Amino acid sequence: MNQINQDVFHAYDIRGAYPQEFNEETAYKIARVFVKYSQAKQILVGRDIRLSSEKLLKSIINGINSQGVEIIDIGLCSTPCFYFAVANSDVDAGLMITASHAGKEFNGLKPYLKGGVPLSKEQMTEFKNIALNSEFSVLSSNEEKIIKKDFTQIYVSTIRKFIKNEFKPLKVVSDAGNGMAGLYIKEIFSGTNLDVISIFDEPNGNFPNHETNPKIPDNRQKLTEKIISEKADLGFMFDGDADRVYVLNREGKVIDPSLVSALISQYLINQSQKKKILIEVRTSQVVNDFIEKFGGKAEISACWTIPIKLKMRADSEFIFGSETSGHYIFADFYWIDDGILAMLNFLQAISIKKETIDEIIQDFQKRYFIIEEINFEIKNSEQAKEILNALENKYKKEGAAILKIDGLSVKFPDWRFNLRASETEPLIRLNLEAKTKELMETKKQELTELIRVS
Numbered sequence: 001m002n003q004i005n006q007d008v009f010h011a012y013d014i015r016g017a018y019p020q021e022f023n024e025e026t027a028y029k030i031a032r033v034f035v036k037y038s039q040a041k042q043i044l045v046g047r048d049i050r051l052s053s054e055k056l057l058k059s060i061i062n063g064i065n066s067q068g069v070e071i072i073d074i075g076l077c078s079t080p081c082f083y084f085a086v087a088n089s090d091v092d093a094g095l096m097i098t099a100s101h102a103g104k105e106f107n108g109l110k111p112y113l114k115g116g117v118p119l120s121k122e123q124m125t126e127f128k129n130i131a132l133n134s135e136f137s138v139l140s141s142n143e144e145k146i147i148k149k150d151f152t153q154i155y156v157s158t159i160r161k162f163i164k165n166e167f168k169p170l171k172v173v174s175d176a177g178n179g180m181a182g183l184y185i186k187e188i189f190s191g192t193n194l195d196v197i198s199i200f201d202e203p204n205g206n207f208p209n210h211e212t213n214p215k216i217p218d219n220r221q222k223l224t225e226k227i228i229s230e231k232a233d234l235g236f237m238f239d240g241d242a243d244r245v246y247v248l249n250r251e252g253k254v255i256d257p258s259l260v261s262a263l264i265s266q267y268l269i270n271q272s273q274k275k276k277i278l279i280e281v282r283t284s285q286v287v288n289d290f291i292e293k294f295g296g297k298a299e300i301s302a303c304w305t306i307p308i309k310l311k312m313r314a315d316s317e318f319i320f321g322s323e324t325s326g327h328y329i330f331a332d333f334y335w336i337d338d339g340i341l342a343m344l345n346f347l348q349a350i351s352i353k354k355e356t357i358d359e360i361i362q363d364f365q366k367r368y369f370i371i372e373e374i375n376f377e378i379k380n381s382e383q384a385k386e387i388l389n390a391l392e393n394k395y396k397k398e399g400a401a402i403l404k405i406d407g408l409s410v411k412f413p414d415w416r417f418n419l420r421a422s423e424t425e426p427l428i429r430l431n432l433e434a435k436t437k438e439l440m441e442t443k444k445q446e447l448t449e450l451i452r453v454s
Contacts, residue, residue: 003136004029008108009128011121011423012306015099015108018052022107024059031063031095033131034111040092044072046082047097048180048241049203052107056097060109061146070145076203077151078180078242079110080338084158085151087116087334101213101239104206116334117313118306156187162333162344163192164271168351170233171195174343175223177212178204179240184340194347199226212240214326224252234347234357238339243305244326245339247346249361258284259364260346261322262291267349269296274319274331278308281406281418282324282431286368302406303420309335324431369440374430375422376451384421384428387454391419394450415443419451 004026008016014030016022035043043064047053057073064071074085079096086094092114099106111119111127119127174196176182182201189196199222200209210219214237227235227248235248247255265277265287275296279287280303288298299318301308305327312318312335321329328342329335350357378384388408395410396402403409407420407429415434422429430447434440 004131006128006132009124009131012118012124012304013100013108013110015102015106017105018050018056018107022056024055027056027097027109028059028063029134029136030109030131031060032067032136033127033134034093034095035064035067035069037127037130038093038111038113040069040114042070042072042091044074044082044086044089044091044094045097046074046077046079046085046094048079048099049076049178049205050097050099050104050107050240051205053097053205056107060095060097061144065143065145070147072147072149074149074151076180076183077155078183078338078340080243080336080340081151081155081180081184082110083112083116083336083338084155084334085149086112086114087336088151088154096241098241100241101211101215101244103211116336118309120306120310152183156184158333159184159188159338159341159344162341163348165348165352167193167347169193169195170347170351171197171230172347173197173199173223173226173230173232173235174201175199175220175226175235175237176201176203176242177214177219177238177240178202178207178209179212179238179242181238181242181340184242188340188344197226197230197232199223207240212238214239214244214246220246220248220252220254223248227252236339236343239326242339243337245328245342246326247343250358255361256284256286256364256368256370257322257324257326258286258368258370259361260342261320261324261328262286262289263349263360264322264328264342264345265296265298265320266290266294267345267352268320268330269294272319272332274317276315276317276319278312278318278321278329280304280308280323281403281409281420282373283322284368284370284433285416286364287322300403300405300409304423305329305337309337367435368433369435369437370433371431371440371444374444374448375427376430376448378421378426378428380426381421383454387428387451388419388421390454391447391450415439417443417447419447 096110401411417432
């Protein structure tokens with residue numbers, strides 16, 4: 001049998017175009033290697049609605065069973081429901097078949113270990129090396145060892161327990177994008193004060209209405225139209241596997257994820273004895289400002305959800321973590337990033353406030369001026385290092401506070417920025433915030449010129 005295509009291995013998951021890069025043969029091999037790597041005796045498997053997911057599931061079952069290991073098949077589910085099932089069960093490991101927000105032509109795997117613990121970057125590299133250096137012979141098919149179990153109802157009932165207060169009587173539109181959030185939304189919010197209008201909630205692997213990446217403006221267009229036509233207060237757009245969510249205001253414009261994080265952070269700190277929030281380097285100062293009055297403290301992590309999860313797991317004082325891509329991680333829910341739970345907590349947060357969400361947004365926009373992330377093309381990693389070094393030297397001389405957790409973070413009293421190289425593309429990404437619009441525009445232009453001439 002041919003060896004595995006190394007391009008399907010990414011920093012924290014396995015993913016590629018189907019069937020050119022990631023196919024049944026690849027899934028079979030990786031499943032076999034994962035059994036050995038995890039030393040599992042029982043593995044839980046879930047899948048999203050992608051057209052290739054069921055075919056890949058059969059290969060994964062064959063690969064796991066060929067090693068004499070039993071499978072718990074939980075069927076169609078969101079990635080958060082899968083995480084919950086692994087964490088809430090006594091299984092040794094889990095494999096989720098999904099490509100998250102990527103287009104329908106992609107698929108892949110998210111591997112998790114006992115207790116719902118993700119693989120770190122170092123563990124994923126180790127797993128990749130074992131997989132790429134393994135010899136594969138064709139094995140005769142063993143007797144199938146499969147237990148089918150549906151976690152939908154226990155997941156829904158567990159999420160509903162996070163409703164601590166009565167919601168304000170708001171009208172909201174939920175766009176599942178024909179992905180996995182549609183399995184749960186109506187039931188989770190039924191019987192509440194909320195008027196939830198669901199669109200595209202029927203799972204469909206063709207994703208006929210739009211791609212399921214909420215970061216792309218074109219994908220949000222139909223949700224925006226629905227919000228405006230229904231005169232709704234808010235909109236919520238989920239990615240394909242429902243671990244991310246974007247929140248839109250009554251005009252269909254994105255509410256900055258940092259403000260969403262700030263509101264949820266403030267709410268959770270006020271409800272808990274825990275006072276620590278974990279944010280990544282691109283996050284606005286608004287989080288710190290919102291939680292200070294409740295004795296909260298924000299700590300900074302590298303980008304990507306899994307480093308945030310692992311750092312939160314290592315310190316029991318963390319109650320919440322977030323990433324500006326729309327991932328929100330909840331320590332009291334097995335450190336899972338769950339778009340639906342984020343929606344619930346955001347609505348809880350604004351329901352106990354005297355101000356309306358519109359007033360909160362208006363105040364935010366008067367005080368925080370944040371650019372949309374700018375990507376600059378680079379030749380290679382060496383050029384990225386040269387740019388970062390040049391900017392570090394320049395701004396250090398000007399008295400800036402320098403942080404090098406993930407790329408280069410530079411902070412002055414009235415403005416700050418983070419510049420970091422992409423791990424997957426030949427790009428360097430700029431995020432910047434200032435206390436006035438004029439300063440934001442000035443520094444944006446300054447950095448753009450510096451990056452382009454470096």
